[in-house]
Amino acid sequence: MPDASPTKWHRAHTTWFFEQFLLLENDPHYQRFDERFGYLFNSYYVAVGPRHARPERGLVTRPGAHEITAYRAHVDAAVEQLLTAGHEEALQKIIPIVEMGLHHEQQHQELILTDILHAFAQNPTHPVYDGKWQMPGSQPNSAGFADVASGIHTIGHDDEGFFFDNEGPQHRVFLQPARVARNLVTNAEWFDFIAADGYATPALWLSDGWDMAKAAGWEAPGYWQKVDDEWFTMTLGGLRPVDPAAPVCHVSYYEADAFARWRGCRLPSEAEWEVTARAGALADAFGSVWQWTQSSYAPYPGYRPVAGALGEYNGKFMVNQMVLRGSSLATPEGHARVSYRNFFPPSARWQFSGLRLADDGN
Numbered sequence: 001m002p003d004a005s006p007t008k009w010h011r012a013h014t015t016w017f018f019e020q021f022l023l024l025e026n027d028p029h030y031q032r033f034d035e036r037f038g039y040l041f042n043s044y045y046v047a048v049g050p051r052h053a054r055p056e057r058g059l060v061t062r063p064g065a066h067e068i069t070a071y072r073a074h075v076d077a078a079v080e081q082l083l084t085a086g087h088e089e090a091l092q093k094i095i096p097i098v099e100m101g102l103h104h105e106q107q108h109q110e111l112i113l114t115d116i117l118h119a120f121a122q123n124p125t126h127p128v129y130d131g132k133w134q135m136p137g138s139q140p141n142s143a144g145f146a147d148v149a150s151g152i153h154t155i156g157h158d159d160e161g162f163f164f165d166n167e168g169p170q171h172r173v174f175l176q177p178a179r180v181a182r183n184l185v186t187n188a189e190w191f192d193f194i195a196a197d198g199y200a201t202p203a204l205w206l207s208d209g210w211d212m213a214k215a216a217g218w219e220a221p222g223y224w225q226k227v228d229d230e231w232f233t234m235t236l237g238g239l240r241p242v243d244p245a246a247p248v249c250h251v252s253y254y255e256a257d258a259f260a261r262w263r264g265c266r267l268p269s270e271a272e273w274e275v276t277a278r279a280g281a282l283a284d285a286f287g288s289v290w291q292w293t294q295s296s297y298a299p300y301p302g303y304r305p306v307a308g309a310l311g312e313y314n315g316k317f318m319v320n321q322m323v324l325r326g327s328s329l330a331t332p333e334g335h336a337r338v339s340y341r342n343f344f345p346p347s348a349r350w351q352f353s354g355l356r357l358a359d360d361g362n
């Protein structure tokens, strides 16, 4: 699948990130492990140089996993030495890059899981990544909707601690009256959508979404399959019956949008999501499924990408993608934030993506 990468590639790429942005920039004595790795493991940094095509990462059979481990050990040793030898002034410059590299690696830790699940889901023997895997227990609030008061609200990161550049600057937004559902949409609700011919009712769908659903033959969320007339889904624990009480997962923006329309609702904007999450009104805001919002991924007022090649990290993707908020069961602990802006194309289903509903209030 063009968007997914092998585990080996993720491990080498996160290692390359430290080599490229930390060691080569700040350690004049650093010796590259292998001159060719920059080409293989640069993801999308055009300013840094040419790179291997993303859809062909799965074809890179060499270097092997053991060589990647040796590459990592080489880079780790050099990073440790740089941190130990650095005096105060140098440390002030390099510590933010180390911190960025660690957060970048956490993002790839999540992608390792989503990409393994995608690969295993293509395998008719239904491989099990972790036999003990369980969907995290949902902690539903009282049912219903949380009100968003009409007026001026503040969203975005407050500059305390680490954050990605796309989370700021903090700024004011004006919101109309709205309501955001306290709970995530469940599989039981999705069964109803399927039973009501939701996937076969064009009036519910955006035009692009309808075309996509027809072309791809979507009749249920990603990884669902019918066995003896019962829905099963591929999980990190293998093929399991769909749990009606669990949040629906592996739905695209198009499906989330169609479902919301079927329910007479809509998706929340990212500002509505953040305001209600900051107020503590949302159950399962974090640690279950990413939640699609109706907001296009665009710069906040006053947004400036960081200087240099690292400015390519977020800013250049601000078109043709939708924002997801919260975090998923695969997000590393400590990586989630109320201001965090994840983003994927509206057709993407291989992330742990679900939704909560919203409407315009009364």
Ligand SMILES: [Fe+2]
Pocket: 013, 043, 104, 108
């Ligand atoms: Fe990356």
